[in-house]
Amino acid sequence: MFKLTFLGTSSGVPTKNRNVTALALQTSLNRDWWLVDCGEATQHRLQHIALTVHDLAGICITHIHGDHSYGLPGLLASAAMTGRKRPLILIAPLAVKAWLDATILHTELFLPFPLIHVDVASEQLVHQESGLSIERHHLSHRAPSVGFRFAVETSKWKLDSAALRARGVPSGPLWGKLQAGQDVVLDDGSVLAAADFRVADVQRAVAVIGGDNDNPALLAEACAGAQVLVHESTYTEAILQKVGPGPTHSSVQRVAQFAAEIGLPNLILTHFSARYDNPQGMAELEAEARLHYAGTLFLAEDFASYELDAGGVLRKLSAQ
Amino acid sequence: MFKLTFLGTSSGVPTKNRNVTALALQTSLNRDWWLVDCGEATQHRLQHIALTVHDLAGICITHIHGDHSYGLPGLLASAAMTGRKRPLILIAPLAVKAWLDATILHTELFLPFPLIHVDVASEQLVHQESGLSIERHHLSHRAPSVGFRFAVETSKWKLDSAALRARGVPSGPLWGKLQAGQDVVLDDGSVLAAADFRVADVQRAVAVIGGDNDNPALLAEACAGAQVLVHESTYTEAILQKVGPGPTHSSVQRVAQFAAEIGLPNLILTHFSARYDNPQGMAELEAEARLHYAGTLFLAEDFASYELDAGGVLRKLSAQ
Incomplete structure (x- = not known):
């Protein structure tokens, strides 16, 4: 029903193994795919997987911070230079559109395809087409941030x-x-x-992709009926306490407890502080998650894909 | 005297092997280094070499096009997040500064260090410090573009x-x-x-780093007394004729002929169209250069360093 491919899983700055945030979402409906967030060098990541920018239906940006958006100008420029004509949907805060407009103006960027902006501040239902709807849900972060609820429905006789x-x-x-x-x-x-x-044999699935957020409970409504949640867990709870509330991020504990409370079957954690980018660090994060959450759990890796089937089972595919 | 490390050698779009344009320039004066152009993912390239953003003295941008500038916001953001306080010099067209100002405004980018902008349209001598001077020379491209003449002088008794x-x-x-x-x-x-x-035993060296340019002769004055020129050669002459003058780029032939005419001892070609990113393509470019130029010649590779010694000899160091 859904295939999620992580193109970046590091918080703030890239590391050698993990780029800043971007996630490719495919559905079983068609060849279209969606990009959620677009950190710098997302277009470089795409060169190593089977998705092309020509099948990209739209880009959803959770919030304006650079580690979630600085890959946009280059991705759009390369799409233009390699001949894209198909309109591209951009579901994003107004600040992202304003920055892109400034970029187009100052850097002589010419886009030969329409860029259709949908402001996440307008309506909750930000996109709807046959079999697919996308909702945005407001989160709590130091910049306005949203999560996206992707609901897919396939029907066959x-x-x-x-x-x-x-x-x-x-x-x-x-x-x-x-x-x-x-x-x-x-x-x-x-x-x-x-x-x-x-x-009619109708199959439905819901995947929720969070943006930066220090209060996972804000996704309770979005997660109703969802099979999988992807959420940032920048720190362990101990480090989050030490860092203080300034960065307005979530700890692993906070996300895992939320997922357990709502009975969510599948959880993927991502957006890890660079300090955890080593086997010990990742083991520490996983142990904290396991203390609170007994469902299917993954700590996202760059280039790894996770497939949700019609039975609601989430499996990790091999890293490409 | 100079060490040039190429961080990107592809024109317009990145390929799997070649990123968009960026070049690190070190001198024998001190640990400082300079960045000439900053295509997207330049900060990612830096993670694989021994240079840190903390020793970066300044950034020179030849022109506003994205494949030479879209790495700036991320590089500056990461410098900020990893604690840089030292002022950073930005020698660039006004459009680059305007775009960065818009980026700072719209994307909530906070730089805890001063960014000192020097407009390349103002004076020819854009930077001078003990032992190092940097001049800009106007070029011919569809966007205003300049080349930079780095002159270094070391003196010991x-x-x-x-x-x-x-x-x-x-x-x-x-x-x-x-x-x-x-x-x-x-x-x-x-x-x-x-x-x-x-x-006093005084040693001098001059390296000229061109921006995008369809008329290499505009660098004749800059190349007076220079030991090495780095210049774009986007196409072979045959393909340039086919593509037409629209992109306002140079062919290998054009650059090689210019270097031969002025008796330049060392030439490094870069900024190759993605169509040449294969052994046959590079061999074709090299053969065209050799037809016209008998000096020391290199076709730049990503991560390769080229060292110019006090005797004016340019050597390729092993790729890192």
């Missing part, structure tokens, strides 16, 4: 095979016609209406 | 050892005192004036 067998129709070409919505005439002249032998 | 031996002074501690500028008294009571037995 499923034959009522038991009813067909009971009616004495053997599996074969007739089944295919019924599934495609065509009524069929049997050898005995009787007619089977497709509507009587097929039902 | 050299003893006139022949004269000392003729005077009957054996080598030893007295020589050290004379070299340090102290007059000395011999056992026989006679006085040797340091000024009579030492001469």
